[in-house]
Amino acid sequence: MDRKKTRFGIQAVALLIQNANFRGFLTGRIYEGASKSVCVPGLNCYSCPGAIGACPLGSLQSHLASMKFKFPYYIVGFLIFFGAVLGRAVCGFLCPFGFFQDLLYKIPFYKKNRFKIDKFLRYLKYAVLAVLVLLLPITCNLIPFFCKYVCPSGTIAGIWLAAADSNIRSVLGPLFSWKLILLLIFIVLGLIIRRPFCKYICPLGAIYGFFNKVSLYRMTVDRDKCVNCGACARACQMNVDPAKNPNSMECIRCGECIDACPHKALHMGFAAGSKKTAVVAEANENGDQKV
Amino acid sequence: MKRYLPAVILITAAVLLIVIGIILQQPESVLNKAVRICMECVGLG
Structure with missing residues (x-):
């Protein structure tokens, strides 16, 4: 089997394993088992009906935004572990949203990966990490800013939940519209550019990128x-x-x-x-x- | 072997951090958050 097919297979299996609560997609109820105390390596919203693990970014922000600040040893430990073993191979092989973008890019459309502001835009994900994931949740208690205003994985979870549950549909508001527009922008960009979210926005990719030079893989x-x-x-x-x-x-x-x-x-x-x-x-x- | 040393040190540190987190019962707070629908994440406010 060639490398592309092997990677595609690993990505598909990783997606299925991280979202193995298949019944949740039909019922609109999220999984409540003990495995949700364990962080998954990629960007996979824990409010997705299929998710059986915890999103490391969501957990990190929720911990930082809690009333009593305590250093999130457990979550940081997971991030360092995945980073030191795999580095950004997590993005290439295990991240469900990365896989989603890879599938989008396979759709025949106008493609353009190299343009002038690409290098400048790369720095955006470090700003997102510093400000939306770390700084604002610590200083403005109780708000996981990245999850609330940016994360497209959560929006996909919201679409699933809204489709399956009329109560959730009835309370959709401007925030959901904003996140839906943002998701649509990422989808359109994903047709043109290879993994635009990973390249420019993803704070998890920014974290794992720091480990690329020292990771085992x-x-x-x-x-x-x-x-x-x-x-x-x-x-x-x-x-x-x-x-x-x-x-x-x-x-x-x-x-x-x-x-x-x-x-x-x-x-x-x-x-x-x-x-x-x-x-x-x-x-x-x-x-x-x-x- | 030398090239793997930084990764081995980091993995050891990561395991230590996870153990400290478990002692401080941080997995419970992760679980408590993850088993409820995160209203902010799904765009409900």
Whole structure:
């Protein structure tokens, strides 16, 4: 099985496992079992009728927004654990909303991944993380700002709940309309740009990005094989140059660069590449062109 | 082995944080939030 199909299969299984309460989609009732005390790795709203785990971002904001501030050891522990093991491979393999965007991008439509303000927009997700996820929930008690005003995963959950429950339909208001418009914008952008939410908005991707350089799951470049042809950079739809920066904070580990490399110089995995190639790649990341 | 050291340290720290969280009964607060419909998340206010 090729890499794309394997990744698609893992994404589909991850989506099903994280939303295994299938009956909830019909009844409009969310799951109330003990597994909801465990954080899932990706962006999957805990109010989704299918969700059997807790969204790490929602839990983090809810904890920070509580009346008595206590450091969220448990949730931060989960985030560091997933980050240190997988880095942004979570985005590429396990995140249900990332999978949703990948499916959207498969729809034939006008595509444009490279444009001038792309690099500038990348910084937006760090601002979203700092302000909406951390700062405002701490300072303005009881409001999980990112979940309330931005999170499209929650909007999808809201659509499911509203479709299944007339009581919820009757209380829909301006906030739901705002979130629905935002979701529609992400959907339209998702048809044109590969994973716009992950690239520009997602605070969870911003967190996992910090771990990409040190995570166990990583990419290495074999400098003996790499001829700097640029095929990997052209294939990358997250606009990373894997030959220069194989463990970029933006890399979601989709592996399309590996398939595009005509010299098989890129390797990815928990023990990617030989010791020599790993050392060479790390030296290259530190700024040395040739070792 | 050296290249895996930062990840191993982070994983150890993560496990420690999770254990501390469990001792402080933080999973219960996560559960309490997650088993109720989050009105803000689904756009109800």
